[in-house]
Amino acid sequence: MPADNGLLTHARQKLRSFGGYTAWKCRMKNTSMQPQFSQELRSAIEERIRRYPALSEAYTDFGEEVRKFNALPIGFDMDTIFFVKPNGEILAWDLPSDEPRPVTSLWLQLVLLRLGAIHFPELIEALPRRPDGAPSCSACGGRGFVDNRSPMGGGSADWPCWPCGTMGWHDGEPLYP
Known part of the structure; x- marks a missing residue:
């Protein structure tokens, strides 16, 4: 392994402090901020999936993935498409991989639901209420x-x-x- 000379350590610190990387890895303890999916919201997501793309004005090019993942596309970022399943699980599908991975960062889940609500207003219901x-x-x-x-x-x-x-x-x- 080559000598570090401080440059590699500095580069790693910069990478770790870069917003996207850290936010993705961020695990939060704030339990009152967990999204909640009511049965009504679950049913609304199921209906959007069943009738996709008819009830989806945005993200209409993912019919195969909607059926395969049983999830509704709610956003994208560079080469990643984000989906929400009726049970509330949020998935990240990195192109060109075959399978999506669960989004485990509470921060990213909240952001995706809030931004997803622009096109799917019922998602706002999943967001936590301010105590x-x-x-x-x-x-x-x-x-x-x-x-x-x-x-x-x-x-x-x-x-x-x-x-x-x-x-x-x-x-x-x-x-x-």
Whole structure:
């Protein structure tokens, strides 16, 4: 193994601090923030899957995968398509792999459900309700999104807030430091 000379360690620290990588690996303890899928929501997802793509205005090109995974596509990021199953499990299908993998990061689950609700409004029901006394997220001012526009112009105005996972609040500890 080649000598490190500090460069490899520095590169690993930079990679670990990079948002996407860390958020993906992030495991949270905030139990009041777990998504909840009622029987009504499960039935609504099953109906969307059964009638896919008729009830899906977005993500209509995944008929084979919808049937194979028994899951509804709710979002994408680069080479990954995200699906939600009727039981509430969220899957990440990395192209070109054959099988999806479960999304275990609570942070990513919350973000995907909140963004997925743009096209599938019933998903908002799965998001946790803000408990009495839960502090607003100081990073986003309680909005759940931050302004990501560049001072030079460009960029998206609404970007998911890392500390609260788009909830606008947290139950004591930020979801993502």
